[in-house]
Amino acid sequence: MVNLSSVDLNLLVTLEALLAEAHVGRAARRIGRSQPAVSHSLLRLRELLGDALLVRVGTRMELTPRALRLRQSLPEALERVRTLLAPESFVPKTSTRRFQVVIHDHLADLVVPAIVRRMSVEAPRARLEVLPWESPFAMTAERLRSLDLFTSCEAVDLQGFERQALFGDRDVLVVRRDHPRLKRLGTLRAFAEARHIAVTRDPLDTWLATKGVERQIGLTVPSYLQALHAAAASDLVAFVPRRLAEALAAPLALVTAKPPLDQGPYEEFLFYPRRREDDEAARWLREIVVAVGKDVTTRSRRSPR
Incomplete structure (x- = not known):
């Protein structure tokens, strides 16, 4: 020994x-x-x-x-x-804690700016690191242990982690404001005839295949954010989470449309390691993320559809 x-x-x-x-x-x-x-x-x-x-x-x-x-x-x-x-208490004003999180790009654009604003006021010396996206369910145990939290829309249990709902969402079609097919995109025929933007690792086309539908893909990009920018500059059609589409519709001159086939609503979840339940700093960050998630829901209810 x-x-x-x-x-x-x-x-x-x-x-x-x-x-x-x-x-x-x-x-x-x-x-x-x-x-x-x-x-x-x-x-x-x-x-x-x-x-x-x-x-x-x-x-x-x-x-x-x-x-x-x-x-x-x-x-x-x-x-x-x-x-x-570590010291027993966490003092946000003086803390230099470094937080590491994994947040998918369509959520990061919605919540990270608000999280940073809260942190700048409450913990100006703390540091938030949003790491490159990869599915937490494919990560090694070692990598997962290094995270303070991650988000996912997969409603599954992960050993050693707690899961908490953030807000609901659903996918919509998005095109530029003066798109020639705008009024007909809600029909299955127009949907099939249009050329679309695919997002890497999005299971949409696998789901559409079970319905006997195949999209015509004109462009594949790694993120929903890039899909929206591409849709704003072309006649291609994006299929993205509604909350992100609504947040960027005005600045990018985009409009949303209900798809002819709808996968239905889904939840975005916050996952955090059980071993950090009593970590005051980690709990403080989780409370901020949950509060920002509630704000996202409130803003969506107030915005016109």
């Missing part, structure tokens, strides 16, 4: 970086240390744990079996240590 009195906590921070990166140089950049210092720490870790941890295979380094097991358990253990050593 390892003698805890001989363990430097900084070694464990270095170990976490080495396990995540499997590369001494990248690990050094990750934690802001020099490469020689991290190399020296790796030697100490090898001696402490009695394992090589990183071995060279051809031209690259790979984790040993024990290192792979440690990569699964160490981040959560370090998070518990950080929580144990």
